[in-house]
Amino acid sequence: MDLNLNAEEQQFRDELRTWLDANVPKDWAEWREKPLDETFPYLRTWQRKLHEGRWAAVSWPKEYGGRSATLMQQAIFWEEMARAQAPQMANALGLGLIGPTIIAYGTEAQKKRFIPKILSAEEIWCQGFSEPNAGSDLAGLQTEARLDGDHYVVNGQKVWTSFGTFGNWCELVVRTDANVPRHKGLTVLLVDMKSPGVDVRPLRQMTGESEFSELFFRDVRVPVENVLGRVNDGWNVAVSTLMYERGSYGARLHLLFKRSIDRLVELSRTIQRNGRPAACDPLIRQKLAQCYGEIEIMRLNQLRAFSRITATGVPGPEGSILKIFWSELNQRLQQIAQELLGPYGQLLAGDRRAVDKGIWSYGYLRTRGNTIEAGTSEVQRNIIGHFVLGLPRSY
Amino acid sequence: MEFGLNESQLLLRDNARKFFAGECPMEEVRRLMETETAYDQALWAKMVEQGYTGIIFPEEYGGVGLGKVELILLMEEAGRALLPGPLFSTVALAGSVLDATATPEQKKRYLAPICSGHARSTVAMLEAGASWHPADVQMSSASGKLTGEKLFVPDAKVADFLIVVARDGVFVVDAKAAGIEVQPMEAMDLTRKLYSVRFSGTPAERLGDAVGLARALDVATAALVAEIVGAMQRTLDLTVEYAKMRKQFGKPIGMFQAVQHQCADMYLETESARSAAYYAAWALEENAPDAAVAISIAKMYASDAGRTVGNRGIQIHGGMGFTWENDLHLYYRRAKASETALGDSTFHRERIARLVIDSTATSVQSA
Ligand SMILES: Cc1cc2nc3c(=O)[nH]c(=O)nc-3n(C[C@H](O)[C@H](O)[C@H](O)COP(=O)(O)OP(=O)(O)OC[C@H]3O[C@@H](n4cnc5c(N)ncnc54)[C@H](O)[C@@H]3O)c2cc1C
Numbered sequence: 162m163d164l165n166l167n168a169e170e171q172q173f174r175d176e177l178r179t180w181l182d183a184n185v186p187k188d189w190a191e192w193r194e195k196p197l198d199e200t201f202p203y204l205r206t207w208q209r210k211l212h213e214g215r216w217a218a219v220s221w222p223k224e225y226g227g228r229s230a231t232l233m234q235q236a237i238f239w240e241e242m243a244r245a246q247a248p249q250m251a252n253a254l255g256l257g258l259i260g261p262t263i264i265a266y267g268t269e270a271q272k273k274r275f276i277p278k279i280l281s282a283e284e285i286w287c288q289g290f291s292e293p294n295a296g297s298d299l300a301g302l303q304t305e306a307r308l309d310g311d312h313y314v315v316n317g318q319k320v321w322t323s324f325g326t327f328g329n330w331c332e333l334v335v336r337t338d339a340n341v342p343r344h345k346g347l348t349v350l351l352v353d354m355k356s357p358g359v360d361v362r363p364l365r366q367m368t369g370e371s372e373f374s375e376l377f378f379r380d381v382r383v384p385v386e387n388v389l390g391r392v393n394d395g396w397n398v399a400v401s402t403l404m405y406e407r408g409s410y411g412a413r414l415h416l417l418f419k420r421s422i423d424r425l426v427e428l429s430r431t432i433q434r435n436g437r438p439a440a441c442d443p444l445i446r447q448k449l450a451q452c453y454g455e456i457e458i459m460r461l462n463q464l465r466a467f468s469r470i471t472a473t474g475v476p477g478p479e480g481s482i483l484k485i486f487w488s489e490l491n492q493r494l495q496q497i498a499q500e501l502l503g504p505y506g507q508l509l510a511g512d513r514r515a516v517d518k519g520i521w522s523y524g525y526l527r528t529r530g531n532t533i534e535a536g537t538s539e540v541q542r543n544i545i546g547h548f549v550l551g552l553p554r555s556y
Numbered sequence: 557m558e559f560g561l562n563e564s565q566l567l568l569r570d571n572a573r574k575f576f577a578g579e580c581p582m583e584e585v586r587r588l589m590e591t592e593t594a595y596d597q598a599l600w601a602k603m604v605e606q607g608y609t610g611i612i613f614p615e616e617y618g619g620v621g622l623g624k625v626e627l628i629l630l631m632e633e634a635g636r637a638l639l640p641g642p643l644f645s646t647v648a649l650a651g652s653v654l655d656a657t658a659t660p661e662q663k664k665r666y667l668a669p670i671c672s673g674h675a676r677s678t679v680a681m682l683e684a685g686a687s688w689h690p691a692d693v694q695m696s697s698a699s700g701k702l703t704g705e706k707l708f709v710p711d712a713k714v715a716d717f718l719i720v721v722a723r724d725g726v727f728v729v730d731a732k733a734a735g736i737e738v739q740p741m742e743a744m745d746l747t748r749k750l751y752s753v754r755f756s757g758t759p760a761e762r763l764g765d766a767v768g769l770a771r772a773l774d775v776a777t778a779a780l781v782a783e784i785v786g787a788m789q790r791t792l793d794l795t796v797e798y799a800k801m802r803k804q805f806g807k808p809i810g811m812f813q814a815v816q817h818q819c820a821d822m823y824l825e826t827e828s829a830r831s832a833a834y835y836a837a838w839a840l841e842e843n844a845p846d847a848a849v850a851i852s853i854a855k856m857y858a859s860d861a862g863r864t865v866g867n868r869g870i871q872i873h874g875g876m877g878f879t880w881e882n883d884l885h886l887y888y889r890r891a892k893a894s895e896t897a898l899g900d901s902t903f904h905r906e907r908i909a910r911l912v913i914d915s916t917a918t919s920v921q922s923a
Contacts, residue, residue: 447905453908465834
C-alpha cells in the first residue's frame with residue numbers, strides 16, 4: 162500500500178497540471194449554472210481542446226488517441242480536473258462508457274471509424290438500452306432487428322435516453338433472435354441517429370429540462386458492419402458498458418461533489434443561524450463534517466476498487482457499492498444544502514434571489530434520478546447480494 | 557500509487573488470521589470473558605512470540621519496527637477474532653503514547669518491556685466529564701504526585717504501569733505504587749474490561765508534555781477503527797452464512813430482498829469503513845497533511861457503521877440473534893464500547909469541522 166505518486170505518476174500529474182493551468186477556460190464560472198443545451202457547444206469546444214492535448218481519454222490505448230494511462234493515473238486525472246475547476250466534457254457517455262466498449266469489442270475498422278470522433282466531440286453518443294417495458298429487467302427488451310441482406314432493419318422504442326437530442330450515434334441493444342433464452346438473443350448495434358426512421362422526442366424530466374428523450378425506430382436500416390461484438394452476444398457487450406458505468410463514474414463525480422461541499426462550507430460562513438454564522442451552529446457543523454467525510458470515503462472506495470481492478474484485470478460486481486455510495490451520498494449532500502439554505506433552497510435559476518443561480522434547487526431535484534439511472538439502488542443491492550455475497554437470486 | 561496490500565502485508569494479515577483462529581477461537585473468547593480480567597498469560601506469551609506487542613516500535617527497544625498499516629492489519633484480525641485482553645491497551649494505546657512522549661531512557665524502561673512481553677499497560681485519560689479532549693482533563697500533578705480519579709480505563713487491572721494524562725503532562729505510574737486503587741466498572745463489553753483508577757498522592761514519573769499525545773491517540777484510533785472493521789467483517793460473514801442456511805417459507809431467508817439488501821448494506825458499510833481505516837493508517841505513517849482529518853473521518857464512519865452492521869446482523873438472525881448463546885451480541889457489545897472509545901462520531905465530526913470549516917483553506921486534501 163503506497164498512495165504516494167510514483168515517478169511516472171508524478172510526471173503525468175505535473176504535465177497535466179501545467180496543461181490545465183494554461184488551458185482551463187477562465188470564464189467557466191459564468192457558464193457553469195446554465196442549462197445543458199446552452200452550455201453544450203461550450204463543453205464541446207473544451208473537449209476538443211483537451212483532445213488536442215491528448216487529455217480527453219487518458220485511459221485509452223495510445224494508438225486510439227489516449228495515453229494508455231493506468232487506473233491510478235485516471236484517478237489522478239479526475240483529481241486534477243477538480244483542482245483546476247475544469248468543466249466536464251461534452252461527450253460523457255462516448256468517453257466514459259461507449260468508447261471503451263468499442264475499444265474492447267470493436268473491429269479495427271469500427272475503432273478507426275468511431276474513436277477519433279468520440280474524442281474530438283465531433284460525434285456525441287447516447288446509450289439506447291432502456292425501453293418502456295425493459296428497465297431494470299434489461300434482458301426483456303423488445304426492440305427488434307431483422308437481417309435483410311447486408312443490413313439490419315430495426316423497429317421498436319427506447320426511453321430515458323440521455324443526450325438523445327444531442328446524440329449523433331447510439332449504442333443500441335436490440336433483439337436479433339426471439340427463439341432463444343432472453344439473454345442469448347441480443348445484439349449491440351452502432352446506429353447513426355440521422356438514419357431515416359429514427360425519431361427523437363425530448364422527454365421533460367422532473368427538473369423541468371430535457372436531458373433525456375424517447376427514441377422511436379421505424380424500419381431503420383443499419384449496415385451489418387455496425388454490429389458491435391458478435392451477433393447474439395449483445396448481453397455481454399452491454400454488461401461491459403454497464404460495468405464501466407458503475408466502476409469508474411464515481412471518479413469523475415468526485416470532482417462535482419468536492420466542489421459542492423467546498424461551496425457549502427463557504428456558504429455556511431455567511432448564512433446566519435440563530436444570530437451567528439451557520440458555520441458556528443453545532444448541528445450544521447455536524448452535518449457538513451459528515452458529508453465531507455463521506456465524500457472522502459467515496460474517493461477512497463474508488464481508489465481501492467481501481468487497485469483491485471489493476472490486480473484482477475476487470476471491473477467486477479463490487480463496482481455496485483461505488484454506484485450506491487455516490488448516488489445516495491449525492492442525495493444526502495443536496496438535503497444538507499437545503500437545510501443550510503432554508504427557504505432560499507427552493508428558488509429556481511430564474512429568481513433573482515436564488516443562491517448560486519439556482520444550482521441547489523436543481524441539484525435537489527436532479528439527484529432523485531441518481532438512484533434510478535445506471536441501475537437502481539435496488540438492482541445494485543441485488544447484484545451485491547447475489548454476485549458478491551453469494552446469496553440466492555431474489556427474483 | 558497503490559491502494560492494495562503488498563506481499564509482506566498480506567502475509568502478516570494471513571498469519572494473524574490463522575494465529576487468532578487457532579489460539580483464540582470463540583470458545584476461548586467466552587472462557588476469558590467470564591474471568592475477572594479477560595487476560596490470559598499463555599495467550600499473551602504466544603502473541604509476544606509473534607512480535608505483536610512490539611509491532612510498530614523501534615528495533616532498539618526490542619520492537620519489530622513495522623508501520624501503521626501493518627498495525628491496523630493486525631488489529632483488524634484481532635477485531636475479527638474478538639480478541640480479549642490488553643493487546644489494544646498495551647500496544648496501540650500505552651505503547652503509542654510512550655513512543656510519542658517518553659525520553660529514550662524512559663523508553664528503555666517502559667517501552668522495551670512491552671515489546672519483550674514483560675509488561676502490560678494502558679492509558680488513563682477520561683475523568684467524570686468523559687471528554688476525549690485533552691484540554692478537558694482536570695487532574696494535574698503536585699510535586700510529582702497525582703490525586704484524583706480516572707474512569708473508563710481499559711485493562712487497568714492487568715497493567716504493570718499506567719500512562720496517565722494530566723493537565724501538566726503525561727505521566728507513568730507503577731501499578732503497585734502507594735495510593736492507587738483500581739475498581740472494575742461493569743460495562744457491556746465483556747472482553748475488554750474497564751476500570752476506575754483512584755490516585756491519592758500517588759508518585760508519578762513525568763514522561764513529557766502533552767504535545768505528542770494527539771498523534772499517539774491518532775495511532776490508537778486507527779488501530780481501534782481497524783478492530784471495528786474486523787468485527788464488522790465477522791458479523792457480515794456470520795450473517796451471510798446464516799442467511800444462506802436458514803430456511804423459512806421453503807426458501808433461504810437470504811432470498812428475501814428485505815434480508816438480502818441489508819446484507820448488501822453491511823458489505824457496503826464494511827468496505828467503506830475499511831477504505832477509510834487503511835487510508836488513515838497510511839496517512840499517519842506518511843505524516844500526510846490530512847492525517848488528522850483522515851483519522852477522524854475513519855472513526856466517525858466506523859463508530860456508526862460498526863453499530864449499524866451489528867443491528868442488521870442481529871435482526872437477520874431473528875430470535876437466534878437475541879440469544880446469549882449466539883456470538884453476535886459479543887461483537888455488538890464490543891462495537892458499543894469501541895463506538896465511544898477515543899471519541900464517538902459526534903466528537904470526530906466536530907474535530908473534522910474544526911479542521912475543515914474553521915481552517916482558512918477549504919480543502920485539506922493532500923495532492
Ligand atoms: C436521469 C436518468 C437518465 C437515464 N439515462 C439513460 C440512458 O442514457 N440510456 C438508457 O438506456 N437508460 C437510461 N435511463 C434509464 C434507467 O437505466 C432506468 O430508469 C433504470 O434502469 C430503471 O428502469 P425503469 O425506469 O424501467 O424502472 P423499473 O425497472 O420499472 O423499476 C421501478 C422500481 O422497481 C424496482 N425494481 C425493479 N426490479 C427490481 C428487482 N428485481 N428487485 C428489486 N427492485 C426492483 C426498481 O429498483 C425501482 O425502484 C436513465 C434514467 C434516468 C432517471
